Amino acid sequence: MRVTKLVGILGLSVLGVGCASTGPMSSNEKWHNFDSTNTVALEELTAEQSMVVFIRKPEAVKGSAVNIFVGGEYLTSLQEGGYKVIPLCAAPTNLTAAFTDINLNYPSVREQNNTFDLSQSRIHYFSVTQVENGQPILKALTAQQAKLAMKNTREQVNTLPRVEKNRGCSKVIYQQVHTSQPVIEKYTLAASALFVYSKFGSADVLQKGRDEIAAIANEIKKDETQIGHIAVIGYTDPMGSDAFNQQLSLKRAETVRALMVSHGLSKQKILVEGRGEQDLVVQDCESRFATNKEARNECNEPNRRVEIVTHGLQVQ
Known part of the structure; x- marks a missing residue:
């Protein structure tokens, strides 16, 4: 069984393709940061999947790129005004975020207990927000809140995720165990x-x-x-x-x-x-x-x- 989901983001500004240099590492090296589309694309989900959208509003969080981890696996590095969309298994899932920092203990960040319920046949939105200790966290948004948060944002495409987009998801099993044996x-x-x-x-x-x-x-x-x-x-x-x-x-x-x-x-x-x-x-x-x-x-x-x-x- 396949379920088709359309995530439409209304009222988004049409923005061009942006490029950013890597700063002190190289003045010549550049990367393609954003897709030029202004809507989240149509996605086909299996019955065991949900759509998940991570958003970093312009000027909402001060700091470097925010790394997003799904179940401990790297997904993307969100810059200001960027968002990322991915279908994930509809299951309890650990989602964490951290600023890019060579001195940060990333294994510790990935193991933090931030489990969210990604229910089936739903679209889930998360916004990057900043907390008192200086590190970002993910906050769940309603569809209406996400619509406002995604104004003037574009899809982040500059990094290669390690999260498998089409990984197999466990199906809910009701009667695998039979009782005919004593x-x-x-x-x-x-x-x-x-x-x-x-x-x-x-x-x-x-x-x-x-x-x-x-x-x-x-x-x-x-x-x-x-x-x-x-x-x-x-x-x-x-x-x-x-x-x-x-x-x-x-x-x-x-x-x-x-x-x-x-x-x-x-x-x-x-x-x-x-x-x-x-x-x-x-x-x-x-x-x-x-x-x-x-x-x-x-x-x-x-x-x-x-x-x-x-x-x-x-x-x-």
Whole structure:
């Protein structure tokens, strides 16, 4: 299934193509900074993608070019009056920004926790703003705010992104795991012991979670000949959008599978599934603690989990 999206930016000024020198590095070396078009182009998105637009308004942020990172990968260096458009997977995604600076610790910048929910079938706009410590941050905008922010801007085209524009996106899986094989054992891991809050990558797994997964993997290996398959199923609490929760639960399950494989289990034997906010352990947290976010968050703790279920060989 393919979904066509048109991002129309009304009222933009038609600006010419600009060039800028590289300053003290070379007075002769120049690069092509901007595309001359004044609208964001028509894009075809898959059902698993969203359109994302990064904007740096003229004179909004003082400083050098602003580097934009998507999931730790370099996308572009925005100059004043520049914007960048890219289709990304509709999933929880880490987006960070930093001024160009040879002395900056870029690995640290890329690892900052700035996760945004890029829901499916939507266009997401982000504006570069400056904070007190002097470094830029990304602020989500509404479509109306983006329309105003993009006045007198042009698309930035002077750098080569490392973000794959047409990378494959994980599909939300509802029923990959079948239950026709008898359950041998079920292990339930609390998400708070596994991951940094709202994160899902292998670098975000806490040491306690790593130890638990290692112990489970070693226990499973003892009876591996009796196991038909292993199901790793991720769950979230009901806070946030359905799309965010489904993708977050799936990605966490995929990370747990990768760690189990690193401990010697066969990847082919491990199925993953993201169930999001389905099958809640505690269902009334919202009604019980509607005005108390901290208590509601604590109440939802059992819902945020990853289950590892071992199934026996097929019954004949």
